Amino acid sequence: MSKKSGLREQNLKTLDPSKLTPLTPEVISRQATINIGTIGHVAHGKSTVVKAISGVQTVRFKNELERNITIKLGYANAKIFCAKDGKVPRPQSYKAYGSSKEDSPPCDAPGYEGAEMELLRHVSFVDCPGHDILMATMLNGAAVMDGALLLIAANESCPQPQTSEHLAAVEIMRLKHIIILQNKIDLISESVAANQHEAITSFIQGTIAEGAPVVPISAQLKYNVDAVCEYIVKKIPVPVRSASYITAAG
Template sequence: MLAQQESCSEDEIQVPRVDVKNLSPLSPEVICKQATINLGTIGHVAHGKSTVVKAISGVTTVRFTNELVKNITIKLGYANAKIYKCENEACPRPGCYRSYRSDKENRPPCERPGCRSRMKLVRHVSFVDCPGHDILMATMLNGAAVMDAALLLIAGNEDCPQPQTSEHLAAVEIMKLEHIIILQNKVDLIKESQAVEQQKSISAFVKGTIAESSPIVPISAQLKYNIDAVNEYIATRIPIPIRDFTSAPRLILIRSFDVNKPGAEVEALKGGVAGGSILTGVLNLGMDVEIRPGVVTKDSTGRTHCTPIRSHVFSLHAENNSLDFAVPGGLIGVGTKIDPTLCRADRLVGQVLGAAGTLPEIYTELELSLFLLRRLLGVKTDSSTKKQTKVGKLDKGELLLVNIGSTSTGGRVLSVRGDLAKIQLTAPACADIGEKVALSRRIEKHWRLIGEFQASEAAKCWGTLQRGTVLEVD
């Protein structure tokens, strides 16, 4: 997702003049370089999420050494893809839809035999490839924070639903994703009669959920069977979300890293790179930006302080495409002059980047209105464990895992009154009142999703962390 930024000085930055009132997610100057919609791939482990992303985008999202050795997704994976449709109306569907890497030309020739027409770019999408292991549920929730729609992978050679199939579907339902495409993968490994029977099981599983009316597309991601049909559904069934181009820019960080190679000379050092998805507004080169909460420290008395990180936008990238400006949607890499050690190894994940002076407050304690799930998801159930699947009420002093946007932090329950709960955060979080919060409880050594919450009120007077105050910004 995040290409290495170019080395430049502040004086060399050419600040583009962008008329945001005339921009839209389908504007040619936007969609030709930047993705404008985020698609998540969700589902149980080894059901083919990363393989589907590679089949559509041509990009391998499994990149880290420990992921390659274990052949699993551990960190969130990213890839961009352009989806085209043949301009020849006689070109039969779904073969008239094709997908390529994000650096593909704007009007490539149609590849169907005998068709000499050109193809039109209809979608430019970013994939957020989520891990399927139960122990990585917090990572999946971080990715769900930037999703506009989702591809739910269900392996055709396994029973439906598997534990994380249910848990991931519940997670995106909490995040209010309205558009889901169900991919029945690995149909090449089963007979046609088995595929038909499993489709009935899938329909029964999603009945009454947000995915009840979602299409079920049989595919083989490994052999790229029916991938053109998936492209058609992405282009026709998933609309571009309404985007706010005029508000102050705000980007939620889900990656950060140091692009400098070991042994680099001082003169060649580059600043840290922050990556994520813009929620509102437009980021321009040369813009003054701020990252909150920033650097969090404690003094000798145990009091917590935060110092927001301030810098300029020195480069913008969407994979290999260099941008003059970045709009909401898609995954963006922001090159800065921030000390690269602050960005190394995803240290800024969970923070928020935006125009200086426009970001929300930093909270250490939240009062939440809550809704608990009726039963526990993500675990296999049988007659001997059914009593354990019911989600119990929150207990005072209980330690939970709190997901606010892309922030994952611990939270201790201070009090519970009816449908309200007051929770003290282990680490400060930058969030808006009314923002969705997901909470997980530790059960059998793993974090399990137990419900959705909405921040309703937070303390706003200076004081100590124990009293649930907003941190004083240095």
């Protein structure tokens, strides 16, 4: 462990490249090993949820900031931790930080401050634009996804045009691992949220997303973001990739 950065050292003199996996602590300490896309209709909260998880604002360019929409693909990395102490209740035991976070930060869940946290995932988010004229850009992003977060705004009817189009796109890509985020629940009543949940369930029937978890969140208020982190860890497997490049580099 590097005392300066709090990150594990990647030393090929002590590591066997043939035994490295996408979840080896020395690997995920410094490198994201899974790509997760954010998809869905324009202004449903894709960039906001990425910022809530990673702390990174993916809307960066002048024309994006002026119009408050994603135009180019946005990228942000995040580390997801879980408290080692099994006494910390779920989902509060899960916490996400930016990519540079040390590997063993203290838990900050109320009543469990200081409990040791374990790094479980290092995720690279691909933030896709939701506007209809930017579907080609979205498809480029879908090509590298291992899983996806489908954002559906709770204060609008479901499905919206790009909700359907983005789901169809990842279905073509045969992307099997999808988590649905019912966003903006802070703007509606409980009964409206329940009715829309039924609409979402009906919408995904017969699609590749059928049976996917539907997580109510408020990305703006960071409500239930810990639950999203737990679902990412438990529902989106990290793909096995070749480590031959490491061997070559050594």
